[in-house]
Amino acid sequence: MTVVGTTPPPRLPVRDKAARHRTGGVSPMLTRLAAERATGVLVRASGTLYLAEGRVVHAESPLAPGLGVLLTAHGTLDARAWQDAVDRADEPGTADRLLVDGGRLAPGALELCHLSALYDAAYFALAPSSTPGRFRYGATHWLGSVHPVPVGAVEHETLRRRALLHRIWPDPATDSAPLERLDTAAAPAVAPRQSAVLARVDGLRTATDIARDLGRPAFHTLVAIRRLAAAGLVAPRTAHPGTDGSGPEHPDPGHGAPATPARLTPVGPRTAQHPDIALLKRVRDALEAL
Amino acid sequence: MPGIDECLLEAMRLPGARGAALVDWTSGLALGTVGEPPGGDHEAAAAEAAELARLAAEQRAFAPGDAEAEDADPPVEDLILSNRDSYHVLRFVRTSFDSSVFLHLWLARADGNLALARIRLGEMAGRLVLG
Numbered sequence: 001m002t003v004v005g006t007t008p009p010p011r012l013p014v015r016d017k018a019a020r021h022r023t024g025g026v027s028p029m030l031t032r033l034a035a036e037r038a039t040g041v042l043v044r045a046s047g048t049l050y051l052a053e054g055r056v057v058h059a060e061s062p063l064a065p066g067l068g069v070l071l072t073a074h075g076t077l078d079a080r081a082w083q084d085a086v087d088r089a090d091e092p093g094t095a096d097r098l099l100v101d102g103g104r105l106a107p108g109a110l111e112l113c114h115l116s117a118l119y120d121a122a123y124f125a126l127a128p129s130s131t132p133g134r135f136r137y138g139a140t141h142w143l144g145s146v147h148p149v150p151v152g153a154v155e156h157e158t159l160r161r162r163a164l165l166h167r168i169w170p171d172p173a174t175d176s177a178p179l180e181r182l183d184t185a186a187a188p189a190v191a192p193r194q195s196a197v198l199a200r201v202d203g204l205r206t207a208t209d210i211a212r213d214l215g216r217p218a219f220h221t222l223v224a225i226r227r228l229a230a231a232g233l234v235a236p237r238t239a240h241p242g243t244d245g246s247g248p249e250h251p252d253p254g255h256g257a258p259a260t261p262a263r264l265t266p267v268g269p270r271t272a273q274h275p276d277i278a279l280l281k282r283v284r285d286a287l288e289a290l
Numbered sequence: 291m292p293g294i295d296e297c298l299l300e301a302m303r304l305p306g307a308r309g310a311a312l313v314d315w316t317s318g319l320a321l322g323t324v325g326e327p328p329g330g331d332h333e334a335a336a337a338e339a340a341e342l343a344r345l346a347a348e349q350r351a352f353a354p355g356d357a358e359a360e361d362a363d364p365p366v367e368d369l370i371l372s373n374r375d376s377y378h379v380l381r382f383v384r385t386s387f388d389s390s391v392f393l394h395l396w397l398a399r400a401d402g403n404l405a406l407a408r409i410r411l412g413e414m415a416g417r418l419v420l421g
Contacts (some may be wrong), residue, residue: 076386082348106421113387115321116314147294157319160333162319191348192363193390207296220316 026126026155029133032077035150041139047125050141058141063208064218067117067143073215076113077104089142114146119157120217126158126249126283135235146230161219162289170224177236178204179225188231197224201234294322296306297418301395304410305403308376309395311336312383312418316390321354328378328396329346339384339394343369343380347390368408385419393418 030042030049037054047061058068068086069075081104099105165172180203190198200210211221228234292300294312301310302324309325313336320336328335346352354365363385369380377397385391394412397404 070387074387101298103421106417106419107293108418108421109298109385112321112385112389112391112419113385115294116389119317119319122367157317160319161317187352192365193348214388217316220388220390223316 013042026084026158027133029135030126030151030155033135038081038135038137038142040137041141042125042133042135044125044133045129045131046127047121049122049154050139051151052148055150056118056122056154057145057148059118059125059154060144061121061124061218063124064117064211066121067114069103070113070117070215070217076109076235083164086142093206094255111147112173113271114143115149116217117289118147118149119154120219122154123158123161123219126155128288165222165226168223169230171229174225174229174234174235175207175222179207179210179234180237182233182235184232187233190228190233194224194228197221198228198233201228203237291415292414293334294418295324296324297393297414298324299384300414301411303323304397304402305396306400307395309335311339311341311394312345312391313394313398314389314391315340315347321391323373326396327372328376336372336394337390339378339380342371343382343392344390346380357361368411370408372399372403376409379404379407379411381408381415383415383419 029043033040033042033051034054039052039054040050042049042051046063047059049056050058050060065073068082071078072082077099080101082104083134085099099110100107165175179201181201182199196214197210200213205213207221207225208218210225211218214221227232298310303309307325309321309323309327309332311332312321313319314321317417318337318340320332323332323336329338346366346369349396352366363384364382366382368382369378371378371380376399379393379394379395379397381393383389383391383393393415395411397407
């Protein structure tokens, strides 16, 4: 019997977790930008963060309804007034004054809604991602600075929100998949805010669609859906290979087809050819999110 | 026409006020805090108060009995909690957009005036979002 002396395989590349904890644990790049008091926009795979002197002043994500949707969905502002503010905001920072001074919106209401939208979009923008973020120095958001938030607070809140969702119902599948209702013999009573969500579960809509439909922050919708999932009333739609994916998705033509991010597309043809890679990426993201 | 911080500072001018916060009861996030944190930690206090507020807002038993009950979101106006040395008043803020926030005021029992605090918090909640 011969023993072949082989060199041990190289160590698997492991990201330095301790370093991530030191830097807040969400995005080292963001921490660095905060430290250098940078102004500009950080573009990540699932959203963007606007920084002014190292503080977060605005956040956007295709997975979260924007401030305009939140303010116009229930008639707080009419759509024309919002569009007017967007159009006339040629100088950065003028629009919030326009909204408030025109008497259309109380400053407290704008601040409250804006802050809520900021944390909401930041939650998605800071989701674990395999592609590195890009930062454009100097870029500002037209709305200016309503209520700047320290980067550390946004990162901390994002981690807290992940833990909160996990505590309610540990399966994240309901966050992104089309949802369907489950028939239960003895359905538990559903709180009014959750029943508004439940009424929109139709086998096609995702959490993002429902949030936009309700004009409700997306994270609030995720919380409601995880509670409904925990109660056994809602589940991610079981995939039917062949019928899933490429066909027309939306039951509601009035949606104006917003750009659907890749994460939302249910197993498309491209990813289907490489199930291992997609799965491995998801496993890695999930492990990193721990 | 106050913003969040002005509103909380106004709450702190009430006799016996020890701490105040504006909290989102779905996420448990404190959108603003002033003064002392009940229990020593603003974040934990906000999360715990949010749980209590959510339960109160979601139970049918606490909703008014009339037909308009369905429309009010949330159906509860405020929550009052007392212990040996303090009061907590949680006042729900009704907004014309979709939100789930409340004002949390912590009052020292010796100096606090619960009736006055309830009235003033209601006024502040209205002014915060209506200007």
